[in-house]
Amino acid sequence: MADAAAVSHGHGTGTGLSNNKLLMWTFLGSECLLFGGLISTYLIYRSRFGDGPAPGDIFDIPFTSVSSFVLLMSSLTMVLSLSALQRGDIRNNRIWLLTTALLGALFIGGQVYEFTTFLREGLGYTTSPFSSAFFTLTGFHGVHVSLGIVMLMSLLISSFRGTLTKERSETVEIVGLYWHFVDVVWIFIFTVIYLVPSPTS
Amino acid sequence: MSTDTAEHVDTHDEAHDHPSDRKYVQVAIILAIVTALEVGTYWMESVPGEVLIPVLMLMMVYKFFYVAAWFMHLKFDSPMFTKFFVAGLILATIVYGIMLTAFEFWHKG
Amino acid sequence: MSETTANPIGVYTRPKGNTGWRDWITTVDHKKIGILYGATAMLFFLIGGLEALLIRLQLATPDGTVLGADTYNRVYTMHGVTMVFMVIMPLAAAFANYLLPLQIGARDVAFPRLNALSYWVFLFGGLFLNMAWILGDAPDGGWFAYAPNTGTIFSPGKGMDFYALGLQIMGIASLISAMNLIVTVLNMRAPGMTLFKMPVFTWMILVVQFLLLFAVPVITVALFLLMFDRNFGANFFNPEMGADPLLWQHLFWIFGHPEVYILILPSFGIISEVIPTFSRKPIFGYPFMVFSGIAIGFMGWGVWAHHMFVSGIGPISIAAFSVSTMFIAVPTGVKILNWLATMWGGKIRFNTPMLFASGVVSMFTIGGLSGVTHSLAPADTQQTDTYYIVAHFHYVIFGGALLGIFAGFYFWWPKAFGHLLNEKLGKWNFWLMLVGFNMTFGPMHILGLQGMSRRIDTYSPGFGFEFWNMFATIGAFIIGLGVLAFLLNVWVSARAARHAPPVGPDPWDARSPEWFTPNPTPVHNFDDDIQIEALDEFWHRKYGQDENGRLVRVATAEEVCQDGSATDTHLPSPSYWPIVLAAGLPFIGFGLMYSLWFCVPGGALVLMAIYGWVFEPTDDPDGPHGHGHHDDHDDDGAADEAAAEDAEEAPVG
Numbered sequence: 001m002a003d004a005a006a007v008s009h010g011h012g013t014g015t016g017l018s019n020n021k022l023l024m025w026t027f028l029g030s031e032c033l034l035f036g037g038l039i040s041t042y043l044i045y046r047s048r049f050g051d052g053p054a055p056g057d058i059f060d061i062p063f064t065s066v067s068s069f070v071l072l073m074s075s076l077t078m079v080l081s082l083s084a085l086q087r088g089d090i091r092n093n094r095i096w097l098l099t100t101a102l103l104g105a106l107f108i109g110g111q112v113y114e115f116t117t118f119l120r121e122g123l124g125y126t127t128s129p130f131s132s133a134f135f136t137l138t139g140f141h142g143v144h145v146s147l148g149i150v151m152l153m154s155l156l157i158s159s160f161r162g163t164l165t166k167e168r169s170e171t172v173e174i175v176g177l178y179w180h181f182v183d184v185v186w187i188f189i190f191t192v193i194y195l196v197p198s199p200t201s
Numbered sequence: 202m203s204t205d206t207a208e209h210v211d212t213h214d215e216a217h218d219h220p221s222d223r224k225y226v227q228v229a230i231i232l233a234i235v236t237a238l239e240v241g242t243y244w245m246e247s248v249p250g251e252v253l254i255p256v257l258m259l260m261m262v263y264k265f266f267y268v269a270a271w272f273m274h275l276k277f278d279s280p281m282f283t284k285f286f287v288a289g290l291i292l293a294t295i296v297y298g299i300m301l302t303a304f305e306f307w308h309k310g
Numbered sequence: 311m312s313e314t315t316a317n318p319i320g321v322y323t324r325p326k327g328n329t330g331w332r333d334w335i336t337t338v339d340h341k342k343i344g345i346l347y348g349a350t351a352m353l354f355f356l357i358g359g360l361e362a363l364l365i366r367l368q369l370a371t372p373d374g375t376v377l378g379a380d381t382y383n384r385v386y387t388m389h390g391v392t393m394v395f396m397v398i399m400p401l402a403a404a405f406a407n408y409l410l411p412l413q414i415g416a417r418d419v420a421f422p423r424l425n426a427l428s429y430w431v432f433l434f435g436g437l438f439l440n441m442a443w444i445l446g447d448a449p450d451g452g453w454f455a456y457a458p459n460t461g462t463i464f465s466p467g468k469g470m471d472f473y474a475l476g477l478q479i480m481g482i483a484s485l486i487s488a489m490n491l492i493v494t495v496l497n498m499r500a501p502g503m504t505l506f507k508m509p510v511f512t513w514m515i516l517v518v519q520f521l522l523l524f525a526v527p528v529i530t531v532a533l534f535l536l537m538f539d540r541n542f543g544a545n546f547f548n549p550e551m552g553a554d555p556l557l558w559q560h561l562f563w564i565f566g567h568p569e570v571y572i573l574i575l576p577s578f579g580i581i582s583e584v585i586p587t588f589s590r591k592p593i594f595g596y597p598f599m600v601f602s603g604i605a606i607g608f609m610g611w612g613v614w615a616h617h618m619f620v621s622g623i624g625p626i627s628i629a630a631f632s633v634s635t636m637f638i639a640v641p642t643g644v645k646i647l648n649w650l651a652t653m654w655g656g657k658i659r660f661n662t663p664m665l666f667a668s669g670v671v672s673m674f675t676i677g678g679l680s681g682v683t684h685s686l687a688p689a690d691t692q693q694t695d696t697y698y699i700v701a702h703f704h705y706v707i708f709g710g711a712l713l714g715i716f717a718g719f720y721f722w723w724p725k726a727f728g729h730l731l732n733e734k735l736g737k738w739n740f741w742l743m744l745v746g747f748n749m750t751f752g753p754m755h756i757l758g759l760q761g762m763s764r765r766i767d768t769y770s771p772g773f774g775f776e777f778w779n780m781f782a783t784i785g786a787f788i789i790g791l792g793v794l795a796f797l798l799n800v801w802v803s804a805r806a807a808r809h810a811p812p813v814g815p816d817p818w819d820a821r822s823p824e825w826f827t828p829n830p831t832p833v834h835n836f837d838d839d840i841q842i843e844a845l846d847e848f849w850h851r852k853y854g855q856d857e858n859g860r861l862v863r864v865a866t867a868e869e870v871c872q873d874g875s876a877t878d879t880h881l882p883s884p885s886y887w888p889i890v891l892a893a894g895l896p897f898i899g900f901g902l903m904y905s906l907w908f909c910v911p912g913g914a915l916v917l918m919a920i921y922g923w924v925f926e927p928t929d930d931p932d933g934p935h936g937h938g939h940h941d942d943h944d945d946d947g948a949a950d951e952a953a954a955e956d957a958e959e960a961p962v963g
C-alpha cells in the first residue's frame with residue numbers, strides 16, 4: 001500500500017499533484033455554478049413575495065448571525081482536526097472531527113428552527129416565488145452540510161477502526177475542502193441574502 | 202496551464218509548510234471580528250444602501266478568500282487548485298451577472 | 311491488505327477475471343467502458359432514428375394523421391432528447407474513454423471505478439427516460455422544455471418528470487466523467503508529453519470536459535427548479551404567482567449553448583486526427599487548432615441569449631448577444647481553414663474515414679454559416695421557430711458531430727476490434743448518409759424561409775410546403791439505408807475478419823501515440839511507458855529526413871509498435887459497486903414521481919454501494935496484477951460528492 005499512498009500524495013503524477021485533491025477541486029469549481037444558479041434565482045425573486053411575508057419582514061438577523069458564527073467556527077475545528085492528524089495526533093483528530101460534526105449539526109438545528117418559525121409566520125414553500133427560492137437555496141445548502149456531517153462521522157468511525165492514520169490524512173484534507181467550501185458558500189449567502197437589506201412589504 | 206506546476210512535486214509534503222494551530226486560531230479570530238463588524242451594520246439603520254452594500258460585499262469577499270486561502274490551504278498549495286476554483290467562481294460571477302443584468306436586477310436595487 | 315477486504319461486507323465476493331458477461335458489468339477498463347458507451351449509444355441511436363422516421367412520416371403530407379398532435383409532441387421531444395443526450399454525448403464519451411488514455415500514453419484513466427460509475431449512471435438514466443414510453447407518458451415539452459409550458463398545468467402527467475429526473479441522472483454521469491478525464495489529462499500523461507504535444511483530439515476532449523464541468527450544474531439547477539415546481543408546488547416558473555418564465559430560458563440556454571460545443575468539439579477532434587493521417591501531412595497550425603478550440607470553449611459562454619431574441623429580453627441584450635454570436639464564428643472559421651490547409655497539397659487518400667471527415671468540413675460549414683445568419687437579430691426574428699433553425703442545427707449536429715463520429719468509427723475500428731471495416735460498404739454508408747442528409751435537411755432552409763413553423767405536428771395544404779416535405783421524408787429514409795449499411799458493415803466485417811490475416815499495428819500509416827499499442831489494444835495498453843518527444847510521435851519514429859530534407863521511412867510500424875507482450879502490468883480490479891450504485895438512481899427517480907416508497911430500495915442500493923465501494927480496496931490482492939512498474943493507476947479514494955465518504959476506503963494493511 002505504500003506505493004499507492006505515495007501516488008495519492010502526488011508523486012508520480014504528471015503535475016505532481018494528488019489525483020484525489022485535484023478531483024475535489026474540479027468538483028468544487030463545478031459547485032460554484034450550481035450554487036450560483038440558485039443564488040441568482042433567489043436574487044431575482046426576492047422582491048416577488050406576493051401577498052406573503054417579505055424577506056425583510058421575517059429574517060431574524062441576530063439568530064442567523066449566531067448560527068452563521070457556529071458554521072464559521074466549525075471550519076476552524078475542521079482544520080484543527082486535519083492538523084492534528086498530520087502530526088499523528090489521533091486523539092485530537094477525533095476530538096476535533098467530532099466537534100466539527102456537532103457544530104454542523106447545531107447549524108442544521110438552527111436552520112430547522114428557522115424554517116419552522118417562518119412556516120408559523122405564514123411563509124410556506126409554495127407561498128410565493130420568493131419563498132420557494134429561499135427555501136430551495138438554503139435547504140440545498142443545508143443538505144450539503146448534512147452530507148458533510150455524514151462524511152465526518154464516517155471519518156470518525158474509520159478512525160475508531162484504526163484506519164485513519166497519519167499516512168491517510170489526505171482523506172481528512174479532502175473532506176475538509178468540502179466542508180470549508182460549504183462554509184464559504186454560507187459566508188456568501190449570509191451576507192448577500194440576510195445582511196444586505198431585503199425588501200419589506 | 203499545468204506544465205509550470207511540476208516544480209511543486211516536493212514542496213507538497215504536509216506538515217512542513219502548513220501553518221501552526223496558533224495561526225489557524227488567529228485566522229478564526231479575524232474572521233470572527235469581521236463577521237461581528239458585518240452583523241453590526243444591521244443596527245446602523247441610517248447608513249444609505251449605496252455605502253452599506255459595497256462595504257458588506259468587501260467584508261464578505263475578504264472572509265471568503267481568507268477561508269479559502271488559510272483553511273483550504275490555497276495560499277500554500279499548488280496554484281493549480283486555485284485556478285480550478287477561481288475559474289468556477291469567475292465564470293459563475295460573469296455568467297450569472299449577465300443574467301441578472303438581463304433581468305434588470307440592479308435597477309431595482 | 312487485510313483479509314476482510316476480499317469479501318467487503320459479506321454481500322459479494324470480489325469479481326475476478328476478465329471474460330464473460332460478468333466481466334462486462336464489473337469492468338473498470340477504460341477500453342471496455344468505451345465500447346459499452348458506444349454500443350449503448352448506438353442502440354439509443356436506433357430508437358432516436360425510428361422516432362425521426364415517424365416525425366418525417368407524419369410531416370410527409372399536409373394534414374398528416376400518422377401520429378396525431380399529442381403523440382407527435384412526445385415523439386419529437388424524445389427524438390431531440392435522445393439524440394443529444396443519449397447518442398451524440400455518449401458516443402463522444404465512447405471515443406474519449408477508449409482513446410484519451412491511449413493518446414496520452416496512460417495505463418487507464420485516473421479513477422477507473424468512477425469511470426465505470428459514469429457509464430452505468432448514464433445507462434440507467436437513459437433507460438429511465440425511455441421507460442416513459444412503456445409507462446405511456448413520454449415527455450412532450452420539447453428538448454428545451456420551456457417553462458411554464460412544462461409545468462403541471464400545460465404538461466399534466468408524468469412526462470416532464472421523466473425528462474427532469476432522467477436528465478439529472480445523466481448529468482451526474484457527465485459530471486463524474488468530466489472530473490475524471492480532466493484529472494487524467496493533467497496527471498497521467500506519458501513522460502515528455504507536455505500539454506502542447508497532446509494530440510488535437512485529446513485537447514478537444516479536454517475542452518469539452520471543462521464545458522461539461524461548468525455547464526452541467528447550470529442545467530441541473532434548471533431541472534431541479536422544474537422538478538420542485540411540478541412535484542412540490544414551488545413557484546419558480548408560475549407567472550400567476552409573479553414568477554418570470556424567462557428564468558427557465560436563461561438557465562437552459564446558459565447550459566444549452568456550451569452544450570452545442572460539447573456536441574461538436576469531439577468531432578472536431580476526431581477529424582483533426584483523420585485529416586492529417588489521410589493527407590499525409592501534419593495538422594496545419596496546431597497551436598491555432600488548440601487555441602481556437604479553447605477560444606470556442608470560452609466564448610461559448612457568452613452567446614446564450616441568441617436563442618431568446620424574440621422572447622422580449624430588450625434591445626440592449628439583443629444587440630450585445632448578436633455581436634458576441636457573430637464573433638464566435640471566428641474561431642470556428644479558423645478551424646475550417648486549418649483543415650483545408652492541412653489537405654492542401656497533401657497526398658490525399660479517400661478512404662472511408664477521410665470521406666466522412668471531408669463531409670464534416672463541408673456540411674459543418676453550411677451549418678455554421680446559417681448560424682451566422684441567425685446571429686443577426688432582425689433576420690433571426692424571421693427565422694426563429696421555423697424549419698430554417700431545424701436545418702441549421704441538423705447541419706451542425708448531423709453534418710458536423712455525427713458524421714465526425716462515423717469518421718472515428720471507421721478510423722479507429724481496428725484499434726478496438728482488430729480488424730478494418732469493409733471499405734466498399736463504408737462508401738455506401740457514407741454516400742447514402744450524405745445524400746439522404748442533404749435531401750432531408752437542405753430543403754428545410756427553404757421551408758423555414760417560406761414560414762413553416764417548427765414544433766407543430768402538421769401544416770395545411772396550399773402554402774407550398776408539400777413538395778419539399780415529401781422530398782425530405784424520402785431523404786430521411788435514405789439516411790436510414792445509410793445506417794443499415796453501417797450495421798451491415800459491422801456484421802460483415804466481423805465475419806470476414808475471422809478468416810483474414812490480422813490487420814497489423816498500423817493500417818492507416820497513422821501519427822498519434824495510441825498506435826504504439828498493437829491492434830486490438832491489449833488489456834494493459836502499453837508494455838512500457840512511451841517517451842514523447844514531439845507531436846505525432848508515432849509518425850516521427852517511422853519517418854525521418856534524408857540529407858536533402860526529403861521524407862524517408864526509417865522504421866516499419868512493426869518495429870516502432872509495442873508487441874503487447876508485457877505480463878507484469880498492474881491492472882485495477884473490477885468492481886460490482888458502480889453498477890449497483892447506478893441501479894439505485896432510477897428507483898429514487900420513481901420515488902419522487904410516484905410514491906416515496908420507491909426511494910427506499912433506491913436509497914438502500916446507493917448506500918450499500920457507497921459503503922461497499924469505500925471498504926473495497928482498489929487493488930485486490932488476488933486480482934489480475936503483479937506489482938508492475940506502472941504506478942499511474944490511481945483509483946485511490948475516488949472523492950466525488952457521494953463517494954467522498956471514501957474517506958475510509960481501503961483499510962490499510
Ligand code: HEM
Binds near residue numbers: 573682
Ligand atoms: C458558427 C457557429 C454557430 C452560430 C453562430 C450559431 C447560431 C445559432 C443561433 C443564433 C441559434 C438560435 C436560432 C433561433 O432559435 O432563432 C442557433 C440555434 C441552434 N444551434 Fe447554432 N450556431 C452555431 C453553431 C452551432 C453548433 C456547432 C451546434 C451544435 C453542434 C449548434 C446547435 C444549435 C441548436 C441545437 C440550435 C437550436 C436550439 C433550439 O431552439 O432547439 N449551433 N444557433
Ligand SMILES: [Cu+2]
Binds near residue numbers: 616
Ligand atoms: Cu446557441
